[in-house]
Amino acid sequence: MSTHRLLSLLTVVAAFVLAPHAASAQDERPTVRIGSKAFTESVVLGEILSRLAEDAGAGAIHRTLGGTPVVWHALLAGEIDCYVDYTGTIKEEILKGESITTIEQMRAELAERGIRMSQPIGFNNTYALGISRKLAEQHPDLKTVSDLRRYPDLRYGFGNEFMDRSDGWPALSAAYGLPRANASGLDHDLAYRGLEAGSIDVMDVYTTDAEIEYYGIRLLKDDQRFFPEYDAVILYREDLEERAPEVVPSLLRLAGTIDEAQMSQMNARAKLDQVPEPIVAADFVLEQFGIESNIELETRTQRLLRYTLEHLRLVGISVTAAILLAVPLGIVAAKVSWLGQFVLSAVGILQTIPSLALFVILIPLLGVGPLPAIAALFLYSLLPIVRNTYTGLHDISPPLLESAEALGLPSGAKLRLIELPLASRAILAGVKTAAVINIGTATLGGLINAGGYGEPIFSGIRLDRNDLLLEGAVPAALMALAAQGVFELSERWLVPKGLRTSAGQAE
């Protein structure tokens, strides 16, 4: 009986969760998908590209993704059509391994990959090392990167990308003879807070960052000319020219229109004055190109509702799909002993893959957006459900198994009528664990444009705004608590009464 209940519950969950997917009307206009990295400048530029594409009669979808590897692979995979990157990043990170000395070589290498590069947008956003105002006052003679050698005790905090990139800290520390081990990696936007709070002494900055002026950060002179130029350029897919011929020239109008001061000012508006990026971008295209844009910003309630539905969709689909696979897998593992260890190890190994890495691994296969996030969450849900199904079946006491066997029921009926109901509490606990963990993990989907509560969390980090961060974090925590509650209630419905009145399965 409870098997039927379980099935009907699953159907309801699936229907609820799949519904938002169903409706999406297609119109005739070509759609251009624009990417951006998860920092303010990139998002503003992504919004500007969106307005330019719309001005050429196309529909524009703007997706904010994670760091360079995610955005680049999304471009290669055709998940996005264009985004803004920097020549230094292209040379040192995207095309590392190729020896590139001129812009023409870079263009040729990109063309081989089906990617075109625009003329420079106008500003150079290079890396620099900065120290806080307080430290600068204490050490007036600390002016160049070479000077850092005289202060071996300083703590370096770098953006995660800078920590790992070949043009980042590994090469910089070697070039200047700085102690490499003193550095720790953290989010770029969080590093500003760390510097201000005094928990780190030196950080990497992007020279157009608004915070440099705001916090009075002293930039150290790159006296050995280590950092290359980081001219902002538009990267776009070759096939965009065929798909949306009017769009490309419209995008290319951006070349030579934004200088460092302008970019830095736009960043400051978005980040320090808390003007939403779409409005900063709209003001720019109006002034520069006379393009009127029609920006509709969601109200907080609308946003919260959307985040909630998206988040429920991520968790609901992934857990539902996981139940459908993991319960049978758990049954097989419990019934076929040689397969059992294999299945348990396999799902156990899946669990050890770091979630962000799994999201990124899945992008070439599934693109960006909700799908890879759902796939990753699905894989993570397998272990708790498989293991609990296995344990639940495995722990049924031998006398009960023997009594079941002695009745002369076929094994299918025995499983359905006796074994699964006896294991139901354990299975449900596994599903609960999977759902609660997924509600937390799903917030990382914000890095690959999966929607949900991760979106405001990462916007909050990027814009240094706790109110946005809490817009995601608080509902995510509440949803986890609610899930816990719902599962405890559903135990009354799904777990047979006789199992709840006694302590356990054995008498």
Next chain:
Amino acid sequence: MFELRNVSKSYSGRQVLAPLDLEIPTGRTLVLIGPSGCGKSTLLRLLLGLLEPDSGTVLFGGEEMAGPQVLELRHKVGYVIQGGGLFPHLTARGNVTLLADYLSRPADEVRQRVEELRQLTHLQPEAIDRYPAQLSGGQQQRVALMRGLMLDPAALLMDEPLGALDPLIRAELQRDLREIFRSLKKTVVFVTHDIGEAAYLADEIVLMRQGRIVQRGTIEDLLHRPADPFVTDFISAQRNPLEDVKGAGVK
């Protein structure tokens, strides 16, 4: 009813049942008795096909208790174990009717049969809709017996069903069981290590030791015509309080 031909069984190299032949007659109560590890429970499991013999064949009503027909044959045999082995997720009634419901027996018939069995086993009316965890040990055992008898099987196998009960309940159930065995005239194979219980319930006793049958006969045969000194040792090893008080041991 049951027939074992040259049946043997080993677990991981240790022989628990030497090749043996045994015929179990219809309509009588046969008690398998012997010390722990003598193979009596193994023998019972072989009768129902819960274990596969290493050699030989087990026949039930002339059919082999193996292969595809084993599930069907089990419907004709009731099985009751120590502690009852009731499924905790089902009520007493749910346990009793599980198989009948699965076989789609008519609901009226099932309900009537449950009531009949409840009276036969002296289970209180209010207990029938409780869950096993809410029942006493004795009640659980009565429900297990009802479950075993539900489809009116030809035979009833019981593996130390009263082993976990306190003495008063145990004596009461022994009386009830003897009455039920006598009135139903079913083939009963009853495993115990308690010679008093065996003497009380059995038409015939099979005493086992180390995987072999030492003697088969009535309690009088065992007491007065022991086939082996072990028979007397086994019987006299069970303390008789009256003789202890008298201060005179049997030996």
